[in-house]
Amino acid sequence: MNGGQCYCPPGRTLSNDNRTCSDLDECLEWGHCDQLCTNTDGSFTCSCSPGYTLMDRSRCSAPNIGTLELIFAHDRAVVRMSSHGQDSRVIANATGASGIAHHYERNLLFWSDTKTRKVQSQPLNDGGFTGSDLTLPGTWAPVALAVDWIGDKLYVADLIGQKVDVFELDGRWHAVVLGSNLTSPADIALDPTSGLMFVADGGQVLRAHMDGTHVRSIVSEAAYKASGVTADVISKRVFWCDSLLDYIETVDYDGQHRVMVLRGQQVPSPSRLAIFENRVYWTDATKQGIMSVDKYEGSSSIQSIFKSKDIREPRAIVTLHKLSQPKAANPCGSNNGGCSQLCIVTAIVGSEDKSIPSSLGYRCACHTGWQLAADLRNCYLVEEFLMLSLIHISEPTR
Numbered sequence: 001m002n003g004g005q006c007y008c009p010p011g012r013t014l015s016n017d018n019r020t021c022s023d024l025d026e027c028l029e030w031g032h033c034d035q036l037c038t039n040t041d042g043s044f045t046c047s048c049s050p051g052y053t054l055m056d057r058s059r060c061s062a063p064n065i066g067t068l069e070l071i072f073a074h075d076r077a078v079v080r081m082s083s084h085g086q087d088s089r090v091i092a093n094a095t096g097a098s099g100i101a102h103h104y105e106r107n108l109l110f111w112s113d114t115k116t117r118k119v120q121s122q123p124l125n126d127g128g129f130t131g132s133d134l135t136l137p138g139t140w141a142p143v144a145l146a147v148d149w150i151g152d153k154l155y156v157a158d159l160i161g162q163k164v165d166v167f168e169l170d171g172r173w174h175a176v177v178l179g180s181n182l183t184s185p186a187d188i189a190l191d192p193t194s195g196l197m198f199v200a201d202g203g204q205v206l207r208a209h210m211d212g213t214h215v216r217s218i219v220s221e222a223a224y225k226a227s228g229v230t231a232d233v234i235s236k237r238v239f240w241c242d243s244l245l246d247y248i249e250t251v252d253y254d255g256q257h258r259v260m261v262l263r264g265q266q267v268p269s270p271s272r273l274a275i276f277e278n279r280v281y282w283t284d285a286t287k288q289g290i291m292s293v294d295k296y297e298g299s300s301s302i303q304s305i306f307k308s309k310d311i312r313e314p315r316a317i318v319t320l321h322k323l324s325q326p327k328a329a330n331p332c333g334s335n336n337g338g339c340s341q342l343c344i345v346t347a348i349v350g351s352e353d354k355s356i357p358s359s360l361g362y363r364c365a366c367h368t369g370w371q372l373a374a375d376l377r378n379c380y381l382v383e384e385f386l387m388l389s390l391i392h393i394s395e396p397t398r
Contacts, residue, residue, distance in 0.1 A: 011042035030259045031296045034060040034278060035234045049234045051323045062277055062323050070274075070305070071109070072283055072290060072317040073097035078111050083276075083319070085290065085306035092122065099145035100316040101154065104325050108169065110154060111316075112142035119145065119156060121169075124320075134171045143186060144272075144316060148210065149325040150192040151332055151345030151362070155210075157185040157199065164188060164199065164212070166344065166365075173342045173367045177212035187272055187316075189231040189238070193328045195347030195360045196253065198238050200226035205240050207253065211346035211363045218255030228272035228282065233326060239280055239295075241270035248273065248280060250295070262293050266302055276319040281305065283314035290317065331362040339364035340378045 008014050008021035015022045026044040027037035033046035048060035055061050062068075068083040071091070078097050081088035096115030102108060102124055109124045119134040119142050134154070144157040155177070156165045162185065164178035178199070187200040190210065198218075199206045205219035205226050219226070219240065227243035232250075239250045239261070247263035248270060261280060268286035275281070281292045289307035293299070330345065337343035342365040347357035366372050366379035373380055 009042075011044075028257065030257065033058050049323075049326060060277065062321060065277070065321075067321065068276060069320040070281060070290065070317060071100055071102070071320060072272075072306075073100050073111055073315045074283075074311045075313040075315075076310075078109075079306075080320075081306060083281075083305070085304075088306060092120070098143045098315045099156070100318050101145035101147040102318055102320065103147045103149050103152070103169070104320070104322060105149060105327075106152070106169070108147075110145050110147065112145055112156065114141050114143060114159075117141065119154070119167075132171060134167055136165070136174070144188045146188045146190040146197075148190055148192045148345055150328050150330050151210075151343065152330075153342075153344070155188055155190060155197065157188040159185060164197070166342070168342065175342055175365045175368060177210070177344070177365075178208060178215070179212075181206065181215045186226065187228045189229045191231045191233045191236070191253075192345055193233055193326055193360070194236070194253070195345055195357060196231075198229050198231055200229040200240055202226065205229055205238065205251075207238075207255070209347045209357065211344045211365070214347075214349065214357075218253070219249075219251060219258075228270060230273050230275050232275050239273060239275055241267070241273050241282060243269055243271060243285075246270070248282065248293070261295050262298060262302075266299050267291070267293075271314050272316045274317045274319045276321060276324060281317055281319065283317050285312075285314060288312075289314065328360070331360055337362045337364060338377050341366050341370065 012021040013024040023041050025039045026032045027039045036047040038045045046058045048054050052060040071080045077090045078092040080091045094113050096113050098114045099112035101110045107124045110121045112119045117140045139160045141159040142156045143159045146155045152169050154167045162182045163176050166177045167174050182201050184202040185199050189198045195210050197208045197210045203223050204217045207218045208215040225244040226240050229240040236253050237250050241248045248261040251258045269284050271283045273282040278294050279292045280295050288311045290305040292303045294301035332343035344363045344365050348359045348361035350358035364377050370379040371382050
């Protein structure tokens with residue numbers, strides 16, 4: 001005859017001895033809070049990032065949600081529309097549009113074309129900067145873009161060169177931040193508030209500091225062709241899609257607490273994705289358009305946002321709202337961090353555990369063909385360039 005079994009009240013969990021109860025950390029579980037969670041003894045408290053309103057004790061709502069817009073790229077055009085797919089309009093013609101990124105505060109929109117091998121820019125809204133082109137010599141395939149809206153940099157994933165480039169927004173300086181560990185980079189996402197970069201790269205999702213150091217794989221199991229990646233910079237989670245295994249999943253920034261958002265026939269060929277509030281938006285080649293899903297509710301919450309028979313190769317998608325890029329102090333300050341060329345905003349590791357980012361800092365870097373001097377701030381021209389084409393960022397400054 002078996003003995004009794006112990007149970008614990010809500011907010012507590014059975015300890016390893018199977019007899020006593022200890023506090024349950026609800027903040028480690030999926031779905032209790034939309035954004036921020038504070039564990040308490042036997043319970044938890046939800047809160048929201050500045051600008052959002054707490055609803056029903058757990059949900060966070062953005063103001064003027066009706067102003068949310070989507071911008072996405074397909075092979076022949078860049079298209080802008082409301083979050084419900086209305087008022088769609090072509091804002092740029094293309095031959096092979098692939099990547100999209102925007103800088104809300106500076107009123108800039110960037111998009112890449114893999115056929116012309118250029119990154120082009122234009123005003124996000126009427127007025128402001130008239131735009132310019134970025135390009136690199138040789139075979140350059142700018143498949144994906146991401147903007148560091150704190151340090152004012154543009155990151156570009158290069159499929160052919162198997163690297164990630166970083167540019168000043170005006171193209172004046174350029175360096176390679178990630179030139180190894182990549183096999184087929186398809187998409188890139190940044191969290192400048194944490195100084196972290198995420199890359200969808202074939203059968204894995206990589207995390208690195210934004211200066212290209214501390215590279216590690218946070219997703220590799222059950223991933224075959226990671227085609228899109230985006231970062232929820234408030235809840236500190238990464239969402240990615242696999243275009244061959246047909247799913248959308250999420251993990252935290254350490255690659256833990258993996259959750260399936262959607263899989264199967266309802267997401268037949270996801271290409272890229274974006275997130276705002278609770279909704280994940282993705283472009284889909286089979287559906288020939290844009291779909292969305294609530295990250296907590298799954299298949300019952302799927303919405304068809306936009307569809308057109310003319311869309312053959314849907315690529316990048318971004319959400320456009322004043323809260324989509326949370327503000328933070330720029331570590332480079334008003335003097336470019338004392339750097340003579342590039343000042344890269346990046347995570348800084350702690351003194352005890354070198355694998356855990358502890359704060360936001362910066363590193364100086366040099367334009368291609370230049371080398372960082374011993375003072376780690378100034379740059380000098382490399383006289384004997386030989387066959388070297390990639391000058392990588394050197395050691396950090398604090």
